[in-house]
Amino acid sequence: MKSRTKARGVALQVLYEYDLTGHSVGVILQHRLHDNPLEQKHHNFIREIVLGVLPIIEKLDKVIGTYAPDWPLDQVASIDRNIIRIALWEFAVGKCTPVKVAINEAVELAKIFGSDSTPRFINGVLGSLVTNLNDFQSSLNNQD
Secondary structure (H helix, E strand, O other), X not given: OOHHHHXXXXXXXXXXXXXHHOOOXXXXXXXXXXXXXXXXXXXXXXXXXXXXXXXXXXXXXXXXXHHOOOOOHHHOOHHHHHHHHHHHHXXXXXXXXXXXXXXXXXXXXXXXXXXXXXXXXXXXXXXXXXXXXXXXXXXXHHOO
16 A cells, blocks of 8 residues: 555544544544554644644535535445545645545545445545535635
8 A cells, every 4th residue: 555545544544533432633643643654744644634624524524515415424434424524625625635636545545444335435425526626615715
């Protein structure tokens, strides 16, 4: 597995644990970074994702619900929600990853951490959101 893909996987694990337990993000990050020896630049990437996604989870979820209404977010598995949140943050908010790369990486994470149907589901949701990318970015920036 490529190092950046592994870093995204660690970020996903942090967000997933936070979703399920509400443990301190700092403590979760510390444990995950200790358990996953990666180069410092990848530790920074993990922190960037986690600390970028966490403060805007509600905004991301609202936008996902608006632009992908066929998938009620409260019925989506936590791992799937967090994969979508990471990809959206990467290409639409952090703008640190090209759209196609973010989607491909999300599908890879889905293959590793999700169920058999997760990769197709993730691809479909992200495809729907990309179709409305300008509206998505505008609504994300305009929300309180």
